[in-house]
Each structure stands twice: as structure tokens, then as C-alpha cells.
Amino acid sequence: MLCNVFLLFAMASSLSILCIQNCFGMLSLLYFLSFPFLYLSRGSIETTSLPSQGRGKVCVHTALPRPHS
Known part of the structure; x- marks a missing residue:
């Protein structure tokens, strides 16, 4: 009897x-x-949602050379 219970448990x-x-x-x-579909759709979403890769906002005082006195 115990063997049958063990066998049933093993099968289950x-x-x-x-x-x-x-x-x-x-x-x-x-x-x-x-x-492939997930990869392609993720790439197209990233490329359309990213801003253009420019320099962004640059402080004028640090970007332009300082005049010599």
C-alpha cells in the first residue's frame, strides 16, 4: 500500500x-x-524618440575665447 502511494506521488x-x-x-x-520583432521595434522607438545629437546648450562664456587685455 505504501509502495503504491509512493509510486503515485512519484508519477504526479x-x-x-x-x-x-x-x-x-x-x-x-x-x-x-x-x-527579432521586439529588437527592431525597440530600436525604431529609440531612434525616433531621441533628440538630435548636438552639443546642446553651451555656456557662451566658456565656449568663446576670452579677449586679451
Whole structure:
């Protein structure tokens, strides 16, 4: 009787491990298939949302040479 209970527990735990492995397998497959689309969309969002790469605001006193007295 105890052996049957142990056998049932072992079968149930192995089935749950297989289910978890299948779930992670499906998730990794979905991530692998959608990665190029995510990468391309992320790059296009970053390039359109960034400001132009200029010098920005520069203080005039430090940018221009000082006149000699």
C-alpha cells in the first residue's frame, strides 16, 4: 500500500515537472520567435524618440575665447 502511494506521488511529481518544463519550453520558444520583432521595434522607438545629437546648450562664456587685455 505504501509502495503504491509512493509510486503515485512519484508519477504526479514527474508529471508536474514535465508540465513546468513544457511551459518554460513554450515561453522560450515564443521569446525566441518574437525577439527579432521586439529588437527592431525597440530600436525604431529609440531612434525616433531621441533628440538630435548636438552639443546642446553651451555656456557662451566658456565656449568663446576670452579677449586679451
